[in-house]
Amino acid sequence: VTAINETLKAEFRHNPNTFIWGQDVANRDKGGVFNVTKGMQQEFGEARVFSAPIAEDYIVGTANGMSRFDPKIRVVIEGAEFADYFWPAVEQYVECTHEYWRSNGQFVPNVTLRLASGGYIGGGLYHSQNLEGALATLPGARIVCPSFADDAAGLLRASIRSRGFTLFIEPKALYNSVEAATIVPDDFEVPFGKARIRREGSDLSIITYGNTTHFCLNVAERLEKEGGWSVEVIDIRSLIPLDKETIYESVKKTSKALIVHEDKVFGGFGGEIAASIGTDLFRYLDAPVQRVGSTFTPVGFNPILERAILPGVDRIYEAAKKLLEY
Incomplete structure (x- = not known):
């Protein structure tokens, strides 16, 4: 804020x-x-x-x-x-x-x-x-x-x-998240269409934005501690225009891609990213491109329902681990 x-x-x-x-x-x-x-x-x-x-x-x-x-x-x-x-x-x-x-x-x-x-x-x-x-x-x-x-x-x-x-x-x-707090330089500008690599890695590329960026960083750290896996986390920041170059370079390196966002998997923006990777980088892939997002239902008010519907650390962790072990 x-x-x-x-x-x-x-x-x-x-x-x-x-x-x-x-x-x-x-x-x-x-x-x-x-x-x-x-x-x-x-x-x-x-x-x-x-x-x-x-x-x-x-x-x-x-x-x-x-x-x-x-x-x-x-x-x-x-x-x-x-x-x-x-x-x-x-x-x-x-x-x-x-x-x-x-x-x-x-x-x-x-x-x-x-x-x-x-x-x-x-x-x-x-x-x-x-x-x-x-x-x-x-x-x-x-x-x-x-x-x-x-x-x-x-x-x-x-x-x-x-x-x-x-x-x-x-x-x-x-808005008031401690995890999202950073020092903001004066007169700072971020160019459109330029992703940011939040964590470098060589075994799996996680492509994300918004709230789930923080979950993905948590998962990447957890996977490194538990299995020694090296997970790259890309925060795309800009959906349109999309920085395909950064995404593609990462996937060429890791040969595995997991796309994570808070929006529903069905009809979500991640489908466009997955389609682009599948079309342009098929020969580089060692596993199917996977997606994690919300279930195809309105978000429940009850905290139990909200956790079941929205993507969280555990769901992202399971999807990432499955890809790493593929």
């Missing part, structure tokens, strides 16, 4: 033509449900930081329209208080993603769409969804999802400063 909040403030100081709105973002005591925009209206005023109606399509549509006034304008929106409630805005999301083609390259929305996503907070059916698998099927948007505070700051800054439309996914279970 601190990294995102401070980056937003820094970018508002950097460019006076930056604006933000969304549900409760101007709340004086909090600044959104998760305190991400706390203190912003007090510093930058009501004209640049203001709350929006509970109308997700309105929030996205007005951002698209306002960004047309001047190419210097940068708009940041909180598309919904929780990603689960973003679905009514998909029509306007499509409009944002298609503007470049529809205008023959004359216009593109300079909009960063923030969404608090995912589970592991006991949120149940309507506060635990992941949307990136579905939204990634619509061309015209960059999609990023950080796992650590420095990448959250760097990707957010790159999103705001860049020309074009970016979906910025914020795993809400990491």
Whole structure:
């Protein structure tokens, strides 16, 4: 939360033509449900930081329209208080993603769409969804999802400063996570389409992002201690554009790939990664590409059900060990 909040403030100081709105973002005591925009209206005023109606399509549509006034304008929106409630805005999301083609390259929305996503907070059916698998099927948007505070700051800054439309996914279970906390350099930017190797290894490649990055690092350490296995963990950070080069170099080295994400296995973004590896690297593989993700069911509110549905350390460990022993 601190990294995102401070980056937003820094970018508002950097460019006076930056604006933000969304549900409760101007709340004086909090600044959104998760305190991400706390203190912003007090510093930058009501004209640049203001709350929006509970109308997700309105929030996205007005951002698209306002960004047309001047190419210097940068708009940041909180598309919904929780990603689960973003679905009514998909029509306007499509409009944002298609503007470049529809205008023959004359216009593109300079909009960063923030969404608090995912589970592991006991949120149940309507506060635990992941949307990136579905939204990634619509061309015209960059999609990023950080796992650590420095990448959250760097990707957010790159999103705001860049020309074009970016979906910025914020795993809400990491907002106040000690594991995700890092030192954030000043004016730090992370390039789109560049993965980060979190742990080097030679026996298995685990490709992941968001919440599950931390689980995968835990599993890699556990496998090394228990069996001496060397597991490489790649945090893709950017779904679109995807850093296939880093993924491919790793899989060529290890000959085994496990793709892990919080979203459902069925229809999840990992299927695209698996298909790419299977198509382009088949001759390098010593085992079938495997995937770990949520089961094909809504997330339960009961903690036992949530653990059964969402991927966790044990499920990732079993899949990784099975691949290593293949």
